Amino acid sequence: MDIIYDKHFNGNEWYGIITFLIGFLLVFKLKKRFSLKEALVYFFYCVFIGMMADHSIGVPPLDYYDVNDLSNYEFFDFLTYFMFGAYGYLYVYIYDYFNIKSKYAPVYILFWSIVSTIMELLGDYMGVFHYKNNYKIYYSFPIYLLTLGLLSYLYVLINTNKKPQ
Known part of the structure; x- marks a missing residue:
């Protein structure tokens, strides 16, 4: 299937x-x-994960998707990575604010993974993502589970080793 790239704003x-x-x-x-x-x-963890995904599964030989108007890197791709950073920070902020206990962490991670998949689906509808090579939106869900699980673990590690102020 050929992707028709829209080059308009x-x-x-x-x-x-x-x-x-x-x-x-x-x-x-x-x-x-x-x-x-x-x-x-926390912010740059999510920026890094977005970049890593785009530069691993979003390029040949896998080449599962393109982002925005071109298959080449553009300014709005960069903006997308920083959007991931802001929402990753919000994820940890809310996790900390509500003092999510480890037994409830899987529910929190599951909830945010569903929200992330819905946001990606909306982004797909708006033309942000162009899936290729039989990639399906539901493949992203376990990636969000893993990514957010690791972010939660990073938060716990940082706070376990944090010195009292």
């Missing part, structure tokens, strides 16, 4: 801009809960 760019702005507004409006160093770790 429209739905996929607006989706990227709006989700980016909402994420960053929330991050900057919320009360500070973490040191700058810790906040940057």
